[in-house]
Amino acid sequence: MPLILISGYPSSGKTFRSLQLIDFFNRKITESDEPKVKRLKVHHIDDSSLGLSRDVYAASKPEKDARATFSSAIKRVLNRDAIVVADGMNYIKGFRYQLYCEAKAVETPNCVVHVGTPIDKCRELNDEVLKAGAGGYESEIFENLVFRYEEPNGMSRWDAPLFTVPCDDAKPPCEAIWEAMVGSDGRAKVVRPNAATVLKPASEQNYLYELDKTTSDVLAAIKTWQQDHPGEGGAEVKVSDAKQSIILPTTAPSLPQLQRLRRQFIGLNRQHSLSKSRIRDLFVDYLNDAFQS
Structure with a gap:
């Protein structure tokens, strides 16, 4: 079942939105009478659960290693009986494309949920958390991540369908995401891999x-x-x-x-x-x- 990529600026509320989605998904699974829905399991993948510090974003090498760890964790649980909520910035277009390929390779749908909190609000929230000593990104790291953020675009295959959550909305469009990814009876559209997305070891000579x-x-x-x-x-x-x-x-x-x-x-x-x-x-x-x- 689906891979749901959460994307947004640092300190935009991505984990808060992820937990809202997870709560909704678990409730839908519990209340359903459909066998295909009942056997679904929700997985939450984020930096914290993988032991990744926010300091990894201070340099390219640890950041690249962190993305590889994040991607590997997704691949380990991604299958037709799983709903994977990938709670990270997922701010690099090429990385979102890579995960899109992983989803197609196991014939499961994917979508992107863009947490649309404005930069000034994210900066304010990040400063509050830093001052309270409860986490947050160092100022230089925060500004660098904002500068490098490649916003999702629903016109791109790997970012579609795209659901945007304005910061003033009480919750994400949970029902719409469920219908698009799972369907009311658990029979969402089957995704077929194609030549562009099937991942296989390099074997051809040269x-x-x-x-x-x-x-x-x-x-x-x-x-x-x-x-x-x-x-x-x-x-x-x-x-x-x-x-x-x-x-x-x-x-x-x-x-x-x-x-x-x-x-x-x-x-x-x-x-x-x-x-x-x-x-x-x-x-x-x-x-x-x-x-x-």
Whole structure:
């Protein structure tokens, strides 16, 4: 059953919203007469339960290790009889995409719940907790996380369906989330994995070389087009041997932006092999999704 990603700024109330959802889910399971619903078990995954300090966000290496720990904990319990509430900032778009792939690989739906507390309110709440000595993020870490936060976008496959919870709402749209993820009779839509999301060990000869070379070739096609059409955006760039074209955003992406997207794609697919013949098409698809969000 579903993976529910909680996302929001630091100190936005993500755990509070997670516990509201968990209470609602447990009540629905208890009250249901449907066998498929009765056997569901709710799992709450958060930094605290994994023993992760908020100081891990002060440097890239411990933060990367923390994300790996968080992801591994989700994968251990994610199955068709589980509702997994992943209570973290989940602020990196590529990380949400990775977890979306994990959900599809076990044929279970997923959604994102965006805790929409404004930055100033989050900063105020964080300062109060810090002063009380009850946790919170150090000021520098807080501001850095806010700066790097990549807000969920329901137009992206991995962020859909997207449920936003304004800070003034008494509770999340629990019933709507339940219907979308579980269904009234426990027969929610079955998710079928596809070539883009099935995770399997890298096995094809020279796979990493092809992953690196093919993604470089796609960026080269974009750079060549930009050199021929300086300053233009919102155009269609044809890529040799790709089934579809790249649709550039209105504001043309810079080289550092393109390289960052390429590194994200390679990082997501380094350990689980795509068919070499599919790398080009899937990278084009990944770029188009990123440009639309």
